[in-house]
Amino acid sequence: MSKVLPEDCLLYLDGVTVSFDGFRALNSLSLVLKRDELQAIIGPNGAGKTTMMDIVTGKTRPDSGEVYFEGGIDLTRKSETEIANLGIGRKFQKPTVFESQTVWDNLELALKNPRGVFASWFYRSNPADEARIREILDLVRLGSRRNDLAADLSHGQKQWLEIGMLLAQAPRLLLVDEPVAGMTDAETIETSRLLKEIAQDHSVLVVEHDMSFVRDLDCRVTCLAEGAVLAQGSLDHVSADPLVIERYLGR
Amino acid sequence: MIAAGLYHRLGSRALWVAGILLAVAVLAPLSNLALPEGHALRLPNHMMPLLGKYLTYATLALALDLVWGYCGILSLGHAAFFALGGYAMGMHLMRQIGPYGVYANPVLPDFMVFLGWKELPWYWLGFDQFWFAALMTMVVPGLLAFLFGWLAFKSRVTGVYLSIITQAMTYALMLAFFRNDMGFGGNNGLTGFREILGRPIAAPETRAALFSASAILLALCFLLCSLIVRSKLGKLMIAVRDAESRARFLGYRADHVKLFVFTLSAMMAGLAGALHTPQVGIINPGAFDPGASIEVVIWAAVGGRGTLIGPILGAGLVSAGKSWFTASFPEIWLFLLGGLFVFVTLFMPKGILGVLASIRAGWAARRASARKQAGVDPDPEPSAADPIPAAQEAAP
Ligand SMILES: Nc1ncnc2c1ncn2[C@@H]1O[C@H](COP(=O)(O)OP(=O)(O)O)[C@@H](O)[C@H]1O
Ligand SMILES: [Mg+2]
Numbered sequence: 001m002s003k004v005l006p007e008d009c010l011l012y013l014d015g016v017t018v019s020f021d022g023f024r025a026l027n028s029l030s031l032v033l034k035r036d037e038l039q040a041i042i043g044p045n046g047a048g049k050t051t052m053m054d055i056v057t058g059k060t061r062p063d064s065g066e067v068y069f070e071g072g073i074d075l076t077r078k079s080e081t082e083i084a085n086l087g088i089g090r091k092f093q094k095p096t097v098f099e100s101q102t103v104w105d106n107l108e109l110a111l112k113n114p115r116g117v118f119a120s121w122f123y124r125s126n127p128a129d130e131a132r133i134r135e136i137l138d139l140v141r142l143g144s145r146r147n148d149l150a151a152d153l154s155h156g157q158k159q160w161l162e163i164g165m166l167l168a169q170a171p172r173l174l175l176v177d178e179p180v181a182g183m184t185d186a187e188t189i190e191t192s193r194l195l196k197e198i199a200q201d202h203s204v205l206v207v208e209h210d211m212s213f214v215r216d217l218d219c220r221v222t223c224l225a226e227g228a229v230l231a232q233g234s235l236d237h238v239s240a241d242p243l244v245i246e247r248y249l250g251r
Numbered sequence: 252m253i254a255a256g257l258y259h260r261l262g263s264r265a266l267w268v269a270g271i272l273l274a275v276a277v278l279a280p281l282s283n284l285a286l287p288e289g290h291a292l293r294l295p296n297h298m299m300p301l302l303g304k305y306l307t308y309a310t311l312a313l314a315l316d317l318v319w320g321y322c323g324i325l326s327l328g329h330a331a332f333f334a335l336g337g338y339a340m341g342m343h344l345m346r347q348i349g350p351y352g353v354y355a356n357p358v359l360p361d362f363m364v365f366l367g368w369k370e371l372p373w374y375w376l377g378f379d380q381f382w383f384a385a386l387m388t389m390v391v392p393g394l395l396a397f398l399f400g401w402l403a404f405k406s407r408v409t410g411v412y413l414s415i416i417t418q419a420m421t422y423a424l425m426l427a428f429f430r431n432d433m434g435f436g437g438n439n440g441l442t443g444f445r446e447i448l449g450r451p452i453a454a455p456e457t458r459a460a461l462f463s464a465s466a467i468l469l470a471l472c473f474l475l476c477s478l479i480v481r482s483k484l485g486k487l488m489i490a491v492r493d494a495e496s497r498a499r500f501l502g503y504r505a506d507h508v509k510l511f512v513f514t515l516s517a518m519m520a521g522l523a524g525a526l527h528t529p530q531v532g533i534i535n536p537g538a539f540d541p542g543a544s545i546e547v548v549i550w551a552a553v554g555g556r557g558t559l560i561g562p563i564l565g566a567g568l569v570s571a572g573k574s575w576f577t578a579s580f581p582e583i584w585l586f587l588l589g590g591l592f593v594f595v596t597l598f599m600p601k602g603i604l605g606v607l608a609s610i611r612a613g614w615a616a617r618r619a620s621a622r623k624q625a626g627v628d629p630d631p632e633p634s635a636a637d638p639i640p641a642a643q644e645a646a647p
Contacts, residue, residue, distance in 0.1 A: 057500060059496075080496075080499045080500060081499055081502055081503065081504050084499070084500050084501060084502035085502040089500070090500050092497075092500075096494050096496070096497045097494070097497070098486075098489065098490045098493050098494055098497065099493060099494075100489060100493055101486060101489060101490070101493075105486050108483065108486070109483070109486055109487060109490055109498075109501065110501050115501075115502050115503050115504070116504075116507070117484060117504075117507050117508055117511045120482070120483045120484040120487050120503075121478075121479065121482050121483070121484040122482070123482065123483040123484075165501070169501060169502065
């Protein structure tokens, strides 16, 4: 079954509910991301932000509700691999890179190319791919570390590498879960600059706690609590909302 | 052009190893056959099948390394694929006995006559043809691995659970092959072989040829494994090993990767088993013993997993140790083997090859600091031409 969505709508969640052992992690959540939009999701721990990304990427199936992507593709029926290949890239809350391989190899693996076993076996690196990897290395500030093992990167650099891997996939939608958790202030500022740069030609959904980081992003903000949307709008608008103050900011 | 490309894709180390193996494939039989008896460099007759056997074990250890060292699948049932290849070859050798068996039945092997069977079961048909049997030594283990892997990897069985069901698989096969009505000779297995490809199976020339074939098989499998692990597929295998869900969210089918590697590895193991049977002269259900598969894991661990070369060395050293100890002190061998595994796991997690690599790194560091003291420039940046950095090759 497909659905006709408004032309400018990239991701559409409606009435999504998920329960874990009777606990409702998402409670009839509805959310829309427009094409080329940068949107930030805030909300207290356990609000269901990561679970929402699990739903979009096919890691978790909703008990009920609709999840559509780009022109009515029903994501609830697709596997993680299929969803990734539709152009939805995800950065995990805990940085997940291939630790025992070099920064360069991490990006080469992520680079958008045929994903099959034999296509990978007979892949030959070529100037266009190498140029793209170099471009991404520069963007995520890892140019000087290309031959180092990913395990040797700092926490913040691993987060950047993972963002670089998302970009290498040439995705149409980036889901970024708590990118600045555990980063130094300087790294945090650098990351907001990086994400804004990426958002110029990508649609990006960022989950983050760090309010000054969200302010730097300067985008539409959605506040989740207890698995549903509490408020939506500019950061000033959302942070002035009495419900948000009571259930999130005030705590 | 093609040769240059192949050279680049294999790397010089793989070519060296294959070259040495091919030299061994020629020189060892030559020394055995051409040198006069008593010559210092002559390999005695009894050594040929023994060394040939070690070469087939090395191929088995290499096959395990591909799935375990690179893909993270700890198979505790790999000896089963080896045994299936061994049985497929054994079936051919049984049929080659022809009318020279005890019961002189031109078609039925002795044990079938003994069981009162009147005709060959359907699954024995075709095994009188060498080419068919040779094909089956790959197809049967490959098919089993494919079906097993398809079920296991699709339902995302990993880690300890996967290891346990591979043990269960080889155990179930052992019980099945022990049964007389399975038609594989039951307890006694298949033995009493006479000829292979029209040659007497125990003749020195045949033994030498089987030895050569074992060395060539190991060389070819080593080249194939090197081609795989040095390609992007090899990087993908390591990615699946280290962070499977990350690989999946990048759009890779981790289950396909594992299924391919597992099946290919089983086929290599089957071919190795096929060369093992004629050199030891027997295949019986003991080959499916769960302990046999665990021994393969020990070979790979001792040599250094994820290195391809390490497991080859490990298989040779541990098997040679086993031959020596079981002859001299049979009662302590199992304790020694267990102790060796514990020791390696605790103190040499990267095996012999890991120890060698760290010694070499130590030398390099000492040399560099000596040069710095002497006021010479330190080494320039390591060249980026080698697609796999040395550190990773030595110890993923
Ligand atoms: N796989 C799971 N099994 C059980 N409970 C889960 C699972 N995933 C998430 N939860 C629960 O759902 C709630 C929402 O979690 P999460 O989405 O991680 O919150 P957030 O990312 O907003 O901090 C939490 O209470 C969490 O414990
Ligand atoms: Mg979270």
